[in-house]
Amino acid sequence: MxxxxxxxxxxxxxxxxxxxxxxxxxxxxxxxxxxxxxxxxxxxxxxxxxxxxxxxxxxxxxxxNKDELLESVFAEQWTIFINALAAIDAGQGTAGDKIAGIFGFVFDVYKTAPSAVRVLILEVTRTPQGLRAGSTRETFEKAVGLVADVVRQGQARGELRADADPIVAAATILGGLELAVSGMVVGLVPASTEEEIDRVKNQVVGLALVGLRA
Missing domain, CATH: 1.10.10.60 (Homeodomain-like)
Structure with missing residues (x-):
């Protein structure tokens, strides 16, 4: 051998x-x-x-090989994110609190583990193999479904607009989150200090809720 x-x-x-x-x-x-x-x-x-x-x-x-190593990195990070979404969905608070919690979780990860976020944002777009582990249709559906459930809870309590499609709202929230973090990763959005990161988070949360609040 x-x-x-x-x-x-x-x-x-x-x-x-x-x-x-x-x-x-x-x-x-x-x-x-x-x-x-x-x-x-x-x-x-x-x-x-x-x-x-x-x-x-x-x-x-x-x-x-290296492909499987990268796939495992993607899979682990997506599992953490999905678990966080599930915990927020099942927790207490208004829909606005929960949506803010989703953004807060991701921005806190950016503060504590910027390397992990950088890999997820940059390498998943450059490496098709990454789409096989983590960024699958099933994973996206699960993430969108959890956020849509938060929206439905808010609609049922009269906190969010009843005419908003929960799936569209969830996709918009997650899309805005991804683009905001991508902007920080590539340096388009200032995020060199915790204060700057918090300012971006608060602005993005406010913008996300403007169109949803009843």
């Missing part, structure tokens, strides 16, 4: 599940940093292994 093939097989003692999730997570987090710094096409698996402080072959134990 060649050294190349050996590097892709499970390392000795790989059955120890106690440590595997932590190592896999460390590799994913390192991949986010490396992808953000070098770009997907500019980085190598060796760069990710070095950033994660793990052996080169261990990356191949968890991921077949």
């Amino acid at each position: 060649s050294r190349a093939r050996q590097s892709r097989t499970a390392p000795k003692g790989a059955g120890n599940e106690e440590f595997e999730p932590e190592k896999r997570r460390a590799i994913l987090h390192a991949a986010v940093r490396v992808f953000a710094e070098k770009g997907y096409h500019g980085c190598r698996i060796a760069d990710v292994a070095r950033a994660a402080n793990v052996a080169y072959g261990l990356v191949y134990h968890y991921f077949r």
Whole structure:
């Protein structure tokens, strides 16, 4: 068996599940940093292994190649976002509070993990493989459905316009959110400090609610 093939097989003692999730997570987090710094096409698996402080072959134990590593990054981040939407949808508060909470969650992630947001915004548009894991029709439908449910709750309580189509409203909210964050990522919208990020968030939330409030 060649050294190349050996590097892709499970390392000795790989059955120890106690440590595997932590190592896999460390590799994913390192991949986010490396992808953000070098770009997907500019980085190598060796760069990710070095950033994660793990052996080169261990990356191949968890991921077949760089494509699968990027897909896993997308899938993990989308899962976090969907779970946050579900929690906001099921929580207490007015529809306006919940819509503000959706924006607040994403903008807080931008503050604490800008590299992850940068990878999601820039690499998903450049890498078709990313659309297979996370940015699928099913995922978009789930996100839109959760936000639409928030809109329906607001309509039922008389907080939001009854004539607004919940699906259209949800797509508009998520679309505005994506474009606002994209503007910050590429430097079009000033967001170098927490104060600037909060100012953008408050403006976007206000604009999103202007057309929806009853």
